[in-house]
Amino acid sequence: MTQQITVTEHLLLHQKEEPMATGRFTRLLNELILSAKIISREVNKAGLVDVLGFTGDRNVQGEEVKKLDEYSNRVLIHRMARCGVLCAMASEENADIIEIPHGLPTGGYVFIFDPLDGSSNIDVNVNIGTIFSIYRRKSPKETPILSTDVLQKGSEQIAAGYFLYGTSTMLVYSTGNGVNGFTLDPGVGEFLLSHPNIRIPERGRIYSVNEGYYHYWDPATRRIVEYFKNPGNESSKPYSSRYIGSLVSDFHRNLIYGGIFMYPADRRDPKKPRGKLRLMCEAAPLAMLVEQAGGMAVDGERRILDIEPEQLHQRVPLFIGSKQDVQKVLDIYAGKA
Ligand code: AHM
Ligand code: MG
Numbered sequence: 001m002t003q004q005i006t007v008t009e010h011l012l013l014h015q016k017e018e019p020m021a022t023g024r025f026t027r028l029l030n031e032l033i034l035s036a037k038i039i040s041r042e043v044n045k046a047g048l049v050d051v052l053g054f055t056g057d058r059n060v061q062g063e064e065v066k067k068l069d070e071y072s073n074r075v076l077i078h079r080m081a082r083c084g085v086l087c088a089m090a091s092e093e094n095a096d097i098i099e100i101p102h103g104l105p106t107g108g109y110v111f112i113f114d115p116l117d118g119s120s121n122i123d124v125n126v127n128i129g130t131i132f133s134i135y136r137r138k139s140p141k142e143t144p145i146l147s148t149d150v151l152q153k154g155s156e157q158i159a160a161g162y163f164l165y166g167t168s169t170m171l172v173y174s175t176g177n178g179v180n181g182f183t184l185d186p187g188v189g190e191f192l193l194s195h196p197n198i199r200i201p202e203r204g205r206i207y208s209v210n211e212g213y214y215h216y217w218d219p220a221t222r223r224i225v226e227y228f229k230n231p232g233n234e235s236s237k238p239y240s241s242r243y244i245g246s247l248v249s250d251f252h253r254n255l256i257y258g259g260i261f262m263y264p265a266d267r268r269d270p271k272k273p274r275g276k277l278r279l280m281c282e283a284a285p286l287a288m289l290v291e292q293a294g295g296m297a298v299d300g301e302r303r304i305l306d307i308e309p310e311q312l313h314q315r316v317p318l319f320i321g322s323k324q325d326v327q328k329v330l331d332i333y334a335g336k337a
Pocket of ligand 2 (some may be wrong): 116
């Protein structure tokens with residue numbers, strides 16, 4: 001009867017297992033869950049808004065119609081700033097660290113997020129999501145926040161996860177003790193445990209990459225993609241190609257079915273020498289999840305979770321998924337395969 005455990009009940013059970021988890025952390029997650037429910041409600045209405053012709057800057061009530069990614073960013077910043085347990089936030093949509101407004105209660109956690117990943121897909125009704133990452137502050141309380149409180153390597157995350165706004169809305173997250181998935185039951189408005197203890201298969205059957213960039217890649221990257229099309233003796237069958245263009249959705253599918261997602265460096269494209277995806281709000285949280293599920297995430301050489309960030313919005317090549325598939329990438333880049 002796993003379906004009947006709510007995310008809140010799961011959190012409470014989890015608190016008993018791990019002294020790390022506290023009531024403050026539960027408050028943070030509860031506020032995050034409420035924010036995601038609000039975003040999910042708006043995402044579900046996105047098509048309707050178009051049908052009703054709210055295409056200009058203002059709707060019939062004279063209110064400004066904001067793009068959904070801006071809306072999601074505002075919801076998260078507004079709500080999370082008030083949960084009382086954060087000392088700073090950082091969003092993919094904001095250039096700088098977001099401080100908690102003066103006068104609001106603060107705490108020892110840092111919250112980093114991509115409010116609506118894959119938002120270029122909104123207009124065509126393709127799945128999108130919110131990715132998040134949580135760290136503890138390093139500097140003493142009651143002192144000004146430092147960039148080093150936010151620029152921590154992924155291995156220091158105390159929790160990470162995503163909300164997926166798809167055919168149903170899901171929360172998949174980890175506090176470093178495995179990965180669990182919850183599905184929003186719209187009838188009761190609760191996330192219920194639907195995917196306990198997610199494990200990614202050791203080897204997958206799917207590769208996900210934007211192959212349109214093939215001519216931008218270096219020879220080793222091309223060899224990697226050729227390998228998944230024709231794994232030779234290791235498997236008689238080619239991998240299937242699946243690419244939604246919405247990281248959180250591509251990642252979620254591969255997490256469940258097994259496979260590898262790749263966004264390599266585009267060495268011949270001066271705009272993307274380190275790929276497109278961001279270390280702090282995309283790669284690191286998904287890397288924590290995949291490792292907790294038994295998979296791997298690397299930049300082609302290094303473990304994503306070991307990379308020391310230098311800038312908030314730094315980009316990183318990403319190879320993430322089933323262990324054997326990611327190991328193959330490392331071997332090819334190292335000239336061993
Ligand atoms: P976004 O955060 O602005 O939505 O951009 C990230 C998205 C990812 O969801 C997706 O994997 C990638 O961009 C797709 O990029 P491309 O169109 O170059 O394949
Ligand atoms: Mg994104």
